[in-house]
Amino acid sequence: MLVVADFTGNQGKAERHVGPLARVADPTMLCVNPPAAIDGVDIETPPTVGVRPLDLLILSLFAVVECVRRDYAAVCSFSLFPYGCAALVAGRVASVPTHLGVIGGDIDVHATGYYGPAVRWLMSRFAVVSVPGTASCRKLDALGVRPGRVATLTNPIRPAAFPAASPVSHRPIDLLWVGRFSREKDPVQFVDVVAEIVAGAGRGDLRAVMVGDGTERAAVESRIRHHGVGDHVELPGWVDDPTRYYRNARLYVLTSDREGLPLTLIEAMATGVTPVVPDVGNVCDVAVDEQTAVVIPGGETAGLVEAAKRLLTDDDRRTTLAENAMSVRETYSYEAAADDWRRILAAIGVPGIEAVDTGTAQSRATNVLSE
Structure with missing residues (x-):
């Protein structure tokens, strides 16, 4: 799995979002501002020039090259601008499924702004969009966002x-x-x-x-x-x-x-x-x-x-x-988030991933998948 994301050196956020994925798959995280080591996650940083717009452009190009060079099963991202867009391009070039993890204002700010139609169109191009809860699932549906799947993804604690x-x-x-x-x-x-x-x-x-x-x-x-x-x-x-x-x-x-x-x-x-x-x-x-x-x-x-x-x-x-x-x-643990990832990756056809049903309230919420 290739993960295109950047959490601005926020170690806790990087671990919560990417750490559970490492319990399910073999992720490589591509970012400009790398966090410290995360168990089970390879972290790569593309060359930078110190000018953020150029650094993000280099990151996007690097993601495409990385996807073509290596045999990834899917490309994951968090936050549509700019990381989701970079992941979407890289996944399309490499012909592999793409994931967008909605955090921050992707729905309440960007998808409902004056430029909202373009945002909603972009979000609909992903194989799966994950959100923090069932209300966000319903809101995406009401906004007309139609990716391959919409699923909830636990934001876990230890x-x-x-x-x-x-x-x-x-x-x-x-x-x-x-x-x-x-x-x-x-x-x-x-x-x-x-x-x-x-x-x-x-x-x-x-x-x-x-x-x-x-x-x-x-x-x-x-x-x-x-x-x-x-x-x-x-x-x-x-x-x-x-x-x-x-x-x-x-x-x-x-x-x-x-x-x-x-x-x-x-x-x-x-x-x-x-x-x-x-x-x-x-x-x-x-x-x-x-x-x-x-x-x-x-x-x-x-x-x-x-x-x-x-x-x-x-x-x-x-x-x-x-x-x-x-x-x-229990319901917001790293184990619960890992189970969510299994369901998400299985739903988009990642080889070797089999969904599980733990029977918890959060797991049942995560099963809310829409075509």
Whole structure:
């Protein structure tokens, strides 16, 4: 398998997306900014000149040459621009199936933009397009994207990295927010939620933590000052490993307007944090209302506030949801992602690959394949 991708030196993202494939096939990863070694993955870097557009052009040409020179069974990629386009050309030249892994804004930004018709046409040229959840499958169908197959592909975690924490009633952080401070993730709304709980419930001792950084940090700090909740909201900045925050939190609150399936949600659930989330993107594939989470239709501030207030005073309900949430440790594991890859590669006819059916909820979701 040839993998055309670049994760800008993000070791964790490279391992999550390509590592499970190495459990199924023999991948060679072609990239401009190589990560450190990944078990079972050969990493190759084409020549670079230090000018990104030229480097990407060289990468694309190198992918074509590599496909012609060696006998690959398929070409995989992540993100349509530019890596998916390079993979599509290379696969067509070598007459082998092509895969596009949708991440970021491929669907919600590019496929729905003013240039959307060209994007949707390109996506329809792949043998298979993988997405992070079933909502994305339905959205592609509604947009008229018609590749050979559409399938969900697990964005996995290593469960050992997120050991179950202490009982939820003994954790010092009441509300936790983790992510990039950007408009689509709406971190300002989280500050509004904190302020309403402090004022409405008389929670002068409430402790909230926002882990992350980004372009909306100034707006977040301004809203904190506006509400006068500086004593309640901590901003530790970007943290490479937020595990210690998960282990000390009672509730994980998501405020995004647009999402695929946030890895921070899966990590928090694996640690045993009760999620309060909107029904956005593919969130409801993992956060099932009143089973593993409390889901707020539309993600309105009032709904998030009311749910958080109830859960903070109901230890039994919060504990039950937190314990149920930890089921993601199995359904979003590297083993589950490897099973997804088996189904995807078998569906496009890669020799020697046989799909398996593990019977898990995520595996059943992954079986949603459309002609």
